[in-house]
Amino acid sequence: MYGMIHRAMRQMVHEELGEEAWLALEQKLAIGPTELLTGMVYDDALTMQIVAEAAARLNLSVEQCLFAFGQYWVRFAGQGSLSSIMKFTGQNLASFISNLDRLHLAVGAAMPGARLPSFATLENAPGHLVVEYRSDRAGLESFVLGLLQGLMDRFQARGDIEVLHRGEKSILFDIRYQDRG
Amino acid sequence: MLISLSEKQIGALLPAFLHIDTQLNISAIGPGISRHLPHVRIGMPCDEAFHILNFDTAKFFHEGRDVQPVSLIARDGDIQLNGAAIFHEGGCLLAVRFAVSEEMFADSTMDLRDFGHADPVILSTMLIVLQRAMLEESQATAIELAHERQRSADLLERTSRLAGYMAHDFNNLLSIIRLNTDRLVRQFGKDAKIGKLANIIQEMASRGSDITQSLMTLSLQRTDTRQPLCMDAVINDNYGILDSVLGPNISLNLKLDADGRQTVVSYNDLLNALINLLINARQAMPLGGQIDVSTSVEAGPIHNDGAAHGAAPIPHIVIRIADTGTGMNPALLARAFEPQFSSKPNGTGLGLASVRNFAIETGGDVWLESIEGKGTTAYLRLPIAGQVAPMLDADIGAMPKNAPKVVCKQKILLVEDEPYALEALVEMLEAEGYAVTPCASGEEALVALAQEVYDVLLTDVVMPGQNGTEVAQLACTIHPSIKVILMSGYMPDSAALQPGWLFLHKPMESAKLLQLISA
Numbered sequence: 001m002y003g004m005i006h007r008a009m010r011q012m013v014h015e016e017l018g019e020e021a022w023l024a025l026e027q028k029l030a031i032g033p034t035e036l037l038t039g040m041v042y043d044d045a046l047t048m049q050i051v052a053e054a055a056a057r058l059n060l061s062v063e064q065c066l067f068a069f070g071q072y073w074v075r076f077a078g079q080g081s082l083s084s085i086m087k088f089t090g091q092n093l094a095s096f097i098s099n100l101d102r103l104h105l106a107v108g109a110a111m112p113g114a115r116l117p118s119f120a121t122l123e124n125a126p127g128h129l130v131v132e133y134r135s136d137r138a139g140l141e142s143f144v145l146g147l148l149q150g151l152m153d154r155f156q157a158r159g160d161i162e163v164l165h166r167g168e169k170s171i172l173f174d175i176r177y178q179d180r181g
Numbered sequence: 182m183l184i185s186l187s188e189k190q191i192g193a194l195l196p197a198f199l200h201i202d203t204q205l206n207i208s209a210i211g212p213g214i215s216r217h218l219p220h221v222r223i224g225m226p227c228d229e230a231f232h233i234l235n236f237d238t239a240k241f242f243h244e245g246r247d248v249q250p251v252s253l254i255a256r257d258g259d260i261q262l263n264g265a266a267i268f269h270e271g272g273c274l275l276a277v278r279f280a281v282s283e284e285m286f287a288d289s290t291m292d293l294r295d296f297g298h299a300d301p302v303i304l305s306t307m308l309i310v311l312q313r314a315m316l317e318e319s320q321a322t323a324i325e326l327a328h329e330r331q332r333s334a335d336l337l338e339r340t341s342r343l344a345g346y347m348a349h350d351f352n353n354l355l356s357i358i359r360l361n362t363d364r365l366v367r368q369f370g371k372d373a374k375i376g377k378l379a380n381i382i383q384e385m386a387s388r389g390s391d392i393t394q395s396l397m398t399l400s401l402q403r404t405d406t407r408q409p410l411c412m413d414a415v416i417n418d419n420y421g422i423l424d425s426v427l428g429p430n431i432s433l434n435l436k437l438d439a440d441g442r443q444t445v446v447s448y449n450d451l452l453n454a455l456i457n458l459l460i461n462a463r464q465a466m467p468l469g470g471q472i473d474v475s476t477s478v479e480a481g482p483i484h485n486d487g488a489a490h491g492a493a494p495i496p497h498i499v500i501r502i503a504d505t506g507t508g509m510n511p512a513l514l515a516r517a518f519e520p521q522f523s524s525k526p527n528g529t530g531l532g533l534a535s536v537r538n539f540a541i542e543t544g545g546d547v548w549l550e551s552i553e554g555k556g557t558t559a560y561l562r563l564p565i566a567g568q569v570a571p572m573l574d575a576d577i578g579a580m581p582k583n584a585p586k587v588v589c590k591q592k593i594l595l596v597e598d599e600p601y602a603l604e605a606l607v608e609m610l611e612a613e614g615y616a617v618t619p620c621a622s623g624e625e626a627l628v629a630l631a632q633e634v635y636d637v638l639l640t641d642v643v644m645p646g647q648n649g650t651e652v653a654q655l656a657c658t659i660h661p662s663i664k665v666i667l668m669s670g671y672m673p674d675s676a677a678l679q680p681g682w683l684f685l686h687k688p689m690e691s692a693k694l695l696q697l698i699s700a
């Protein structure tokens with residue numbers, strides 16, 4: 001994945017465990033600043049190695065760490081120079097999710113070689129969404145759950161996310177929520 | 182009619198569209214208008230809600246156009262809409278969109294819903310914002326990389342400095358072993374067994390010295406010795422190297438008349454300086470030819486500190502390197518020794534600058550004389566060993582061609598903080614007939630210097646308290662004619678060395694030391 005994702009992972013470890021912990025992780029994986037170049041595409045295997053190593057240090061399973069990272073990513077993107085584009089993507093949960101593909105369309109144009117997911121809102125009723133996530137990658141269910149949870153947090157919504165169906169290249173999520181607590 | 186679209190479908194394509202009837206009343210609005218201009222209602226006269234910028238509203242439907250560019254500004258608030266007015270029988274579709282600015286991204290209440298799916302302006306504005314974010318991150322990344330490189334460089338520097346210290350300390354130990362083995366041989370060497378064992382120790386000490394040598398090379402420490410060298414011999418001995426520097430089209434012609442005179446330099450530095458001057462000459466001779474290298478002995482003031490006037494004449498060896506190349510114009514000539522200045526397309530500009538540093542460090546000077554189209558001559562002047570003090574022209578002829586051999590009962594002030602090395606050196610020098618005053622520190626040496634006049638100061642460099650170069654500096658101030666020999670595991674910074682001081686690299690051989698004292 002893009003180095004931007006690795007940098008967000010580093011930021012999360014920094015915030016949770018401090019800089020030393022990240023440096024130890026770098027040492028363990030024999031990586032350094034050259035594996036954190038924003039605009040570089042790295043092998044997903046390296047990204048997963050970083051996640052696994054961070055999980056061990058955060059005392060989480062890999063799945064829990066992916067979830068935590070998904071949640072964190074929404075916060076990370078919501079700060080700094082990406083914040084305006086996050087705000088522009090949508091100002092409530094349903095509209096944000098329905099615009100995610102448009103966001104990633106721009107991401108794809110800015111970051112050639114990115115393999116981006118697709119999110120389709122199949123049902124949109126007050127307090128209820130059915131969202132289909134499609135990707136050519138496997139194994140990111142917990143990450144997406146974390147992202148969706150992060151989005152609920154972002155819009156101060158409370159509720160539950162469940163997996164309705166797992167397909168070969170897609171997962172259906174059922175989101176039941178209440179807006180603004 | 183190609184297709185007919187529902188209001189909802191038009192709203193998905195153009196969320197901020199408006200429709201007006203032939204009376205100029207608003208008859209339909211897109212979802213974006215409802216969200217951001219809630220006071221705009223169906224049935225309302227259009228110009229009550231908007232300024233229509235490029236139309237005369239009175240003649241709106243009278244000009245019989247199909248499609249016309251249009252801009253609207255909401256009367257209430259600062260929202261602007263741009264697009265096209267599409268006329269048809271029942272009225273006009275204002276196919277407009279909210280005007281986009283980058284600020285809008287940061288602080289407006291609008292979002293992607295308010296723009297059509299295929300809106301290229303939105304896509305490109307998002308692209309710009311994303312690329313700016315990436316650029317910011319990339320700048321942070323570049324700074325991190327620069328820090329990392331600095332950290333690695335610092336680490337390398339620290340490691341090599343450490344290697345240098347270790348080599349220095351180890352050299353000191355090897356020096357003690359060598360000196361004391363020499364002592365052993367002197368006292369008991371007649372016994373064949375002891376002689377053999379001493380040889381083994383000496384051999385091992387020299388292997389150890391090879392290892393420290395590599396360690397020092399690794400740590401970029403200089404491992405050479407500063408000693409009196411016979412200029413003509415150095416040039417003669419290196420004829421092969423010097424000639425090969427010039428390549429096949431240029432021949433090297435030597436005319437050496439320095440009469441065996443010596444100059445105190447590091448062998449490598451001297452050779453480097455000659456090679457740099459030859460490279461410079463070669464580069465000026467693309468068509469080949471001959472380069473003359475000649476030496477002679479002269480006297481005159483040395484101009485190495487920019488204060489030539491009033492400088493005392495010093496006997497020196499002059500090395501002339503004359504090419505028959507392209508020559509230089511006065512502007513080039515004036516800048517030739519500037520670091521990083523080069524007139525050649527792929528020159529580094531470091532060659533001549535390093536020659537000048539070398540000349541200055543050795544107490545000499547260097548300059549070029551050139552005639553455009555005819556060639557350049559480089560003059561490198563280096564003081565004759567033991568003659569740094571002022572001397573008149575007349576003295577030159579009277580100078581002995583070979584330095585006198587050991588003058589016995591010469592007084593040596595010996596400074597060494599390693600007691601075993603001190604002991605061995607004292608014994609060896611006394612055995613050679615010198616009168617030695619041993620001092621275990623720089624401070625002791627200063628006391629001794631104040632009380633007596635010495636012929637030679639032989640001092641270690643790295644010592645706690647007053648170090649060897651400081652002692653040497655004071656010794657030269659008190660007794661300008663004193664011969665200074667520094668000995669150390671590594672060569673001090675050349676800025677700390679005065680021209681004419683000799684430098685002996687530890688671990689040293691007794692024979693080499695005796696040779697330097699008597700030279």
Ligand code: HEM
Binds near residue numbers: 107
């Ligand atoms: C400004 C905000 C965002 C940016 C710049 C961004 C950018 C990216 C990038 C660069 C990748 C990696 C693609 C690759 O390297 O192959 C990615 C992947 C992904 N993004 Fe986003 N993203 C953003 C917001 C979001 C949000 C809010 C979600 C929430 C659902 C999301 C969901 C995903 C998922 C699930 C992936 C994994 C790719 C896969 O499943 O194959 N992204 N995104």
